Amino acid sequence: MTKVAVIGGTGLNDLGAAAEPLGNLQTPYGPASALPQRLQFGDQAVLFLARHGQPHQIAPHDINYRANLWLLAQFGVRRILAVNAVGGIAADLGPGALAVPDQLIDYTWGRASSFSGPDQLLHVDFTEPFTPELRHALIAGAAQAGIALTDGGTYACTQGPRLETAAEINRLERDGCSLVGMTAMPEAALARELGLDYASLCLVVNPAAGRGSGPITESSMRAVMAAGMQQARSVLQEAVRRL
Numbered sequence: 420m421t422k423v424a425v426i427g428g429t430g431l432n433d434l435g436a437a438a439e440p441l442g443n444l445q446t447p448y449g450p451a452s453a454l455p456q457r458l459q460f461g462d463q464a465v466l467f468l469a470r471h472g473q474p475h476q477i478a479p480h481d482i483n484y485r486a487n488l489w490l491l492a493q494f495g496v497r498r499i500l501a502v503n504a505v506g507g508i509a510a511d512l513g514p515g516a517l518a519v520p521d522q523l524i525d526y527t528w529g530r531a532s533s534f535s536g537p538d539q540l541l542h543v544d545f546t547e548p549f550t551p552e553l554r555h556a557l558i559a560g561a562a563q564a565g566i567a568l569t570d571g572g573t574y575a576c577t578q579g580p581r582l583e584t585a586a587e588i589n590r591l592e593r594d595g596c597s598l599v600g601m602t603a604m605p606e607a608a609l610a611r612e613l614g615l616d617y618a619s620l621c622l623v624v625n626p627a628a629g630r631g632s633g634p635i636t637e638s639s640m641r642a643v644m645a646a647g648m649q650q651a652r653s654v655l656q657e658a659v660r661r662l
């Protein structure tokens with residue numbers, strides 16, 4: 420059984436290897452974003468799930484995070500390496516930077532964010548939202564691949580899909596956040612509820628609002644994405660070898 424999964428975000432809709440789609444999308448929580456794909460990644464078998472669907476069409480606040488996580492767990496997945504495109508708040512996290520955050524703050528609202536229900540109330544410990552062992556695999560993987568990566572940082576998860584105002588980014592910075600994205604929550608918390616290990620590899624695709632020299636454009640994000648995600652693939656491949 421394949422124990423490691425990669426959840427790909429914006430800019431990472433495949434891992435660059437031939438993939439076999441599995442099963443069907445339906446879960447007790449509704450349809451998942453896409454069929455998980457089994458593929459050989461380096462010398463390891465992994466499952467890949469496209470968070471925004473294939474093709475990319477589901478906005479961050481509309482993603483069925485519960486279905487995605489539940490489906491991966493059904494396939495025997497125990498560990499998840501998530502890839503997230505983010506904005507950089509900290510001055511040293513400019514476009515193209517890779518980071519493995521060690522904390523997060525959840526600013527989302529209205530998302531189905533727990534497997535708790537009338538039969539089962541879950542109060543999972545979330546002191547450390549990202550699994551240290553997986554974080555270390557990503558950090559060691561980057562070192563092995565010769566790719567610079569920032570170890571640590573606090574990921575602010577905003578609701579989107581719009582980007583933030585400059586004042587909102589100032590507030591996130593005052594809160595101690597160095598990265599801002601829209602998809603790590605409730606994904607990380609749901610993984611914890613299911614007992615799955617989870618870590619995030621973030622690619623900075625733009626300076627956060629008010630931190631760059633002008634408006635944030637999709638074309639400028641895309642320009643960073645292609646090369647950055649190729650680096651992310653190399654980091655993932657080395658990380659997966661360590662798991």
Ligand code: HPA
Nearest residue numbers: 504505506599600601627
């Ligand atoms: N803010 C929120 N999410 C993002 C950003 C951003 O600036 N860039 C990529 N995802």
